[in-house]
Amino acid sequence: MSHKEVLFEFRDVDFSFGGQAVFTKLSFTLDYGEYLVISGPARSGKSTLTQMIAGLIKPQDGVFLVSNEAVEEIIASPRSLRRYRRRLGGVGGIYQLLSDRTVMENICLAAEIAGCSTAQARRQALSAGTKYHLSHIANHYPDMISEGEKRAAQIARAEAARKEIILADSPTDGLDAKSARFINERLTAYHTAGATILYLTSGPGPQSGPQRYLQFQDGRVVATNE
Amino acid sequence: MSNLSVGMRQIIRHMGRDKRISLGSFLVLAIILLLIDIFWVASINIDHQYELLLQTVRMEIFISDSLPDDNITLLQESLGKIEMVDSVTFISKDDAARILEGELGAGILDNLDSNPLPRSFILRFRGRLDMKMLDGLKDRLMKLTGVEAVEYGRTWIEKVERMGRFLRYGGYFIGALILFVVLLTMANTNRLTARSKARDFYQLKLLGAGPRYLVTPYLAEGFISALVAALLGWSLILYVSEKISFTYFELMMPPVQEIMIYAVLAGFTGMLGSYLGIRRYLL
Numbered sequence: 471m472s473h474k475e476v477l478f479e480f481r482d483v484d485f486s487f488g489g490q491a492v493f494t495k496l497s498f499t500l501d502y503g504e505y506l507v508i509s510g511p512a513r514s515g516k517s518t519l520t521q522m523i524a525g526l527i528k529p530q531d532g533v534f535l536v537s538n539e540a541v542e543e544i545i546a547s548p549r550s551l552r553r554y555r556r557r558l559g560g561v562g563g564i565y566q567l568l569s570d571r572t573v574m575e576n577i578c579l580a581a582e583i584a585g586c587s588t589a590q591a592r593r594q595a596l597s598a599g600t601k602y603h604l605s606h607i608a609n610h611y612p613d614m615i616s617e618g619e620k621r622a623a624q625i626a627r628a629e630a631a632r633k634e635i636i637l638a639d640s641p642t643d644g645l646d647a648k649s650a651r652f653i654n655e656r657l658t659a660y661h662t663a664g665a666t667i668l669y670l671t672s673g674p675g676p677q678s679g680p681q682r683y684l685q686f687q688d689g690r691v692v693a694t695n696e
Numbered sequence: 697m698s699n700l701s702v703g704m705r706q707i708i709r710h711m712g713r714d715k716r717i718s719l720g721s722f723l724v725l726a727i728i729l730l731l732i733d734i735f736w737v738a739s740i741n742i743d744h745q746y747e748l749l750l751q752t753v754r755m756e757i758f759i760s761d762s763l764p765d766d767n768i769t770l771l772q773e774s775l776g777k778i779e780m781v782d783s784v785t786f787i788s789k790d791d792a793a794r795i796l797e798g799e800l801g802a803g804i805l806d807n808l809d810s811n812p813l814p815r816s817f818i819l820r821f822r823g824r825l826d827m828k829m830l831d832g833l834k835d836r837l838m839k840l841t842g843v844e845a846v847e848y849g850r851t852w853i854e855k856v857e858r859m860g861r862f863l864r865y866g867g868y869f870i871g872a873l874i875l876f877v878v879l880l881t882m883a884n885t886n887r888l889t890a891r892s893k894a895r896d897f898y899q900l901k902l903l904g905a906g907p908r909y910l911v912t913p914y915l916a917e918g919f920i921s922a923l924v925a926a927l928l929g930w931s932l933i934l935y936v937s938e939k940i941s942f943t944y945f946e947l948m949m950p951p952v953q954e955i956m957i958y959a960v961l962a963g964f965t966g967m968l969g970s971y972l973g974i975r976r977y978l979l
Contacts, residue, residue, distance in 0.1 A: 524902055548906070556904030568896045583905045631903075 476538070477502045477635065477666055478523065483532035485518060485689070492518045493689040495532070502634075505658070505667040507675035510686025516670040518689075520563050520639045523668070525551050556584045559628025561621050561653070563639025563670070567612040573623050574599060574608040580631035591630070598626040602656060618649030625656050636660065638669045654679065721885035722921050725878060729922070729962055730929035732874045736950060736958075737933060739867045744948045746860045747824060755819040755830065755837075755848040763842030768815070771842060775817055778836075780829065782822040789813055814844065827857055875965055882918050882969025890914070890974040897977045907978045914970045922966025926959040 478500040485493040492515045500506050510516055521527050522534060525545050534541045536554065544550045559565070559580065567576045577599055581591035599605050602622040607615050615623070621641050628636055638657060642650035658679030661667045669675055675683065685693035757775070759768070768786065775784045787795070792813035793805055805811060830853065834846045890897065900910060937947050950958075 552904045552906050554904075555902060558902075558904075560902070565902060566895075566899055568899055570896065579900075580903045583900070583903050583909060 475502045476500070477504075477536070478668075479533070479535040479538075481533040481535070483522075483529040483534055485515075485522070485527070485530050487518070491689055493529075493532075496690050497532075498684055498691050500666065500668055503661075503664060503666055504682065505661040505669070505680040507669045507671065507680040507683045508686050508691075509671050509673065509675050509683065512672055514686045515689040516672075516686060517563055517639060520560070520637050520670065523637060524558060524560070524564060525554060526564070556580075556631070557634045558637060559625070559631065559633030559635065560637040560639065561624040561628070561641045561657075562643065563637070565624055565637065565639070567620055567623055567627075569612050572609045572611055573604055573615065573619075576612070576623055577604070577627045577630045580627045580633070584631045586631070594630040594632070595626075598630040601629070602626040603652075616649070618645045618653065621645065621649075621653050622656065625653070625660065629660055633665065635666045636668070638667060640671055641669070643672070718885075718917070718921070721881060722925060724881050724885075725922055725966065726925040726928050728874055728877055728881065729926045730932065732871060732962075733926075733929045733933050735867060735870060735874070737937075737947070739863065740948045740950060741945070742863050743860070745945065746856060749856055750825045750853070751821070753821060753825060753830070753848060753853060755821075755833070755846060757817040757819065757837055757843055758845040758847070759815040759817070760842050760844045761814065763815075767842060771840065772817065774840070775819060775837075778819075778833070780821050780823055780825070780833070781819050783820045785818040785820075787816045787818060789815055792816065825853075827853055878922065878962070878965050879969040879972065882922065882966045883973035886914050886918065886970045886973030890977045894977060910978055911971065911974065914974050915967045918966035918968070918970025919963040920966075922969075923959050923963035925966075926962035930955050930959070 476499050480496050480498050483493050483496040484491070485496075496515075496519075498508075508516060508519070518527070522529065522541070525541060528534075528542050528545060536544060544554050567573070568579065571579065574595055577595040578588075578591045581594050582588065586594065596605075599608055602625065604619065604623055604626060607619060612620055612623075625636070625641075636657065641653050641657070645653065654676040657667055657669065658676065661679060667680070669680060683695040684691050759771070763771075772784050772786055775781060789811045792815070793811050796813065797804055805813075827850070830848060830850070834848070837843050837846045897910060934949065937949060940947075
């Protein structure tokens with residue numbers, strides 16, 4: 471991962487849904503290896519942003535570049551889209567665990583898809599599972615574990631697959647303080663290890679770890695700590 | 697990279713889930729394929745009986761009274777040399793009279809001055825016969841010196857042949873129909889499964905899974921289900937055929953190699969059905 475290079479660049483992006491504007495001239499950048507928090511109230515466009523970054527939707531106007539490549543070009547090529555998504559991991563929002571696989575199988579999954587051998591994926595999953603205190607529930611199914619454990623498993627899944635980018639969509643929403651602190655700590659640790667983190671929240675977001683904060687309102691950036 | 701082992705684990709896991717849907721689909725498939733098997737056995741046996749029936753066909757060649765007796769032997773020899781002819785029997789005027797009296801009663805020709813019945817040859821055949829061959833032979837024979845008329849049960853053979861054709865084409869049609877039902881069954885079952893797994897498909901795609909990763913377990917399930925269902929059907933038929941004996945005919949079965957090819961083809965049909973069922977979720 472090379473630092474100080476722009477990973478995501480949103481330039482005057484417009485997007486509306488059902489006749490209602492979600493993004494209006496949205497512009498911001500996220501560098502490789504950066505930890506950025508975007509906070510904003512509900513329905514301010516945070517989840518739409520996650521969907522756009524995941525390549526599920528395209529800007530209706532303006533430019534969204536991923537490593538200087540227009541997202542439309544990535545989406546147009548299934549192979550490029552798969553390769554891009556293999557770099558992306560997520561917690562919360564659109565990223566969920568598969569209900570019919572155990573926690574360990576879920577953690578292994580992304581590594582397998584990324585091309586690891588079964589043994590390697592299992593090794594990486596075991597290591598991540600231990601780090602995220604998930605060993606005791608490794609054989610549990612998602613509906614048998616707490617919300618905090620699910621979020622931890624989602625980050626562990628990304629880490630086991632060596633994902634470069636984490637989209638954390640309200641990762642601590644609905645969690646008790648202890649679980650929320652643990653999730654934030656793990657995200658910070660993963661960032662320290664070199665990952666790029668985009669943290670979306672309706673609250674203030676974690677106090678330590680992130681390098682930059684943006685305030686979202688009505689689909690545009692209204693304030694920044696820079 | 698052990699794609700194969702990942703794939704196998706996926707397949708085993710996939711077949712293990714939704715057990716009721718999988719079992720239901722498997723049973724429906726097994727019954728449909730059993731219908732094909734029964735139909736196949738029926739066609740083979742009908743075909744065999746048809747061939748046996750045709751083997752009883754005989755052709756009667758009536759000889760002109762003007763042909764000298766010396767030429768009869770020559771004619772008999774040349775008839776015997778015809779490839780499809782198995783045997784040639786000469787029926788003299790006296791033999792013909794005896795046969796007629798045997799059928800209609802003694803003394804039927806008593807009031808006649810002379811025996812009006814012609815001399816004839818009766819040909820019996822070997823190998824598979826059809827109308828075209830018999831018609832061609834009749835034309836050839838009619839050109840021979842001394843041959844006055846050639847008769848065989850043309851109308852009867854025509855009926856048998858028509859029936860055979862009907863059964864054969866009907867068989868193709870029903871076979872195609874049943875295969876279509878297999879396709880539909882697999883497609884619908886997998887569509888139902890895939891619909892219930894739409895959320896998982898979405899998650900897998902978000903993680904970067906490609907169509908091959910998504911489709912492999914479904915294709916494997918389609919193949920294995922149909923293959924096993926086909927083999928199960930044949931096992932049942934072979935078992936039952938061992939237990940039942942027929943008095944008037946021997947039950948014919950297709951060769952094992954053909955059964956194996958059929959089972960593999962059924963497997964591929966199941967695979968295609970699975971693909972049709974989930975292809976919309978791959979996009």
